[in-house]
Amino acid sequence: MKDVEAVHIDTYAVAKGVMATAPSRITVRLKDGREACEETRYPKGQHEAPMTGAEIEDKFRRQFSAYRDDAAATAMIDLIGRLETVDDVEAIFAAFG
16 A cells, blocks of 8 residues: 555435435545545445345354354354244353353
């Protein structure tokens, strides 16, 4: 990133009826003066740009790793995947153990 002079990130809300979107824009300015700008109206995870199951699982694993190891994350994902058949909800809490 030795050629990068500055990075500017904008996030702003836009009213849309009773709902709001949260568009985001990132601008990178290089030391030679060139700029690259990218904007998304609907960031990943919003209703209009849903995450895939794999993206949700990956995000869960990254967040969960602050608390438990990958084996525990796999066990939790498995448990959640069969939540409708779990006889005892204590198993959910035990998985966080």
